[in-house]
Amino acid sequence: MKFAVQINSSPYAGAAGEMGYQFILAALASGHSVLQIFFYFDGIYHGLAAQLPPDDERQFLRRWSQLSQQHGIDLVICISAAQRRGLLSLEESRRQNRIDQDLAPGFRISGLGQLVEATINADRFIVFPGA
Amino acid sequence: MKKYLIIMRHPPHGSIHVQEQLDIILTLAAFDRAVSLLFLDESVFQLFRGQSAEQYDHKETLAIFDALALYDVDDLWVEAESLIEKGLVSEQLTLPVKTISRARVSQFMSGFDVILGG
Numbered sequence: 614m615k616f617a618v619q620i621n622s623s624p625y626a627g628a629a630g631e632m633g634y635q636f637i638l639a640a641l642a643s644g645h646s647v648l649q650i651f652f653y654f655d656g657i658y659h660g661l662a663a664q665l666p667p668d669d670e671r672q673f674l675r676r677w678s679q680l681s682q683q684h685g686i687d688l689v690i691c692i693s694a695a696q697r698r699g700l701l702s703l704e705e706s707r708r709q710n711r712i713d714q715d716l717a718p719g720f721r722i723s724g725l726g727q728l729v730e731a732t733i734n735a736d737r738f739i740v741f742p743g744a
Numbered sequence: 745m746k747k748y749l750i751i752m753r754h755p756p757h758g759s760i761h762v763q764e765q766l767d768i769i770l771t772l773a774a775f776d777r778a779v780s781l782l783f784l785d786e787s788v789f790q791l792f793r794g795q796s797a798e799q800y801d802h803k804e805t806l807a808i809f810d811a812l813a814l815y816d817v818d819d820l821w822v823e824a825e826s827l828i829e830k831g832l833v834s835e836q837l838t839l840p841v842k843t844i845s846r847a848r849v850s851q852f853m854s855g856f857d858v859i860l861g862g
Contacts, residue, residue, distance in 0.1 A: 621862045629862075654764055694764060725771035732858045733746065742862025743761070 616640050617649045617731035621743040623658035624673045629741035630659060634676055636739060641684060649687040649731040650677070652720075653694055654743050660690040661700055662717040678719040688720045689727045746857035748772055748779045752787035753861065756805050757797045762790060766808045768860060773815035780819040780856070782849070783841070788826050791837040810838060823849060 618637060622629035637647050652659050664674055680686045690700065702722045703714040716722060732738045750769055754761045772779045783790065790809065797804050812818065824843040827834065834841055844852055853859055 619860075619862075653768075654761065693767060697760070725768060726775070728768065729771055729775045729777065732748070732860075738858050738860075740860055740862045 614640075614645045614736045615734065616645055616647045617651065617735035617738045618647060619651045619653055619728065619738070619740045620656040620659060621654040621741060623655040624664070626655060627743050629656060629743060630673055631671075633739075633741040634673075634680075636741070637680060637686070647680075647684065647686050648735050649689055649727070650680070651728045651731055652688070652690045653728070655698075656743070657690050657695045657698055657700055660688070660695070660715075660717050660720040660722075662715055664717070674717050678717070681719040687727075689731075690716065690720055690722045691728070692722045692724050695722055745778060747855070748777050749853060749856040749859045750779060750781050751859060751861035752781060752783045752790060753785050754790075755786040756790045756792075756795060757800060757802050762787075762805050763803050763808075766805060769812065769817060770808075770815065773812070773817050779817050780821065781817070782844075782852070783820070783822045784826050784849075786826075786830065788822055788830050788832055788837075791820075791822075791839055791841065792832065793836055793838045806838060813839075821852070 618633050620629045620633045624630050640647055659673055659677060666672060677688055681688050700715045701711065701713055702716045706713045752765065756762055769779055790805065795806055820839055820841045821844050822834065822841045823846055825846045834843060
């Protein structure tokens with residue numbers, strides 16, 4: 614079965630990241646595929662490049678990037694939710710005359726149309742709610 | 745074509761949540777998807793007549809709800825118990841809604857292909 618997943622809470626203010634990650638691991642282990650993770654609401658903070666938790670803590674960025682590299686899962690950050698919260702890709706920063714690259718490697722920024730497409734293409738669309 | 749149900753659970757203006765949920769609804773409508781809305785818990789206040797967000801400098805989400813019919817989003821459901829618990833009657837809401845009892849919500853949800861809550 615093809616799954617797509619929506620993550621709606623930030624790494625440290627809700628359980629959506631952990632629950633979503635564990636769900637995806639279980640789905641992959643059972644032979645299912647996961648097309649896309651769509652980060653929305655405060656979930657967009659998962660894509661912040663400068664996250665540097667201590668080494669002995671959970672490393673969300675490494676987890677997502679491994680899912681992207683090893684399983685080809687599309688990591689999509691919603692552009693309107695991201696811009697509202699100050700997370701800009703290099704391309705968008707330049708357009709706004711800024712110099713930041715906030716977006717972590719492996720992620721891309723796109724619109725809500727990607728969420729709609731994921732709901733169409735996936736057999737099941739699973740939402741992990743915010744706090 | 746898949747049928748979508750959006751589950752509203754948040755009150756208006758407490759956060760950006762409702763506005764961002766409306767963005768999802770409007771995007772689905774732009775893709776010509778069939779969208780229904782179900783209001784549970786404090787979200788019943790989202791359609792409460794006479795509300796204003798002006799003093800908070802917050803977007804008037806009620807005006808967006810009022811405009812949804814233009815996008816053919818007009819299948820609105822409110823859980824009867826949620827209305828009662830908040831001391832409201834459906835006549836105090838700005839849009840025509842259908843009420844559904846809590847006992848029937850689960851079965852109602854099974855009639856949709858994609859359910860977006862949270």
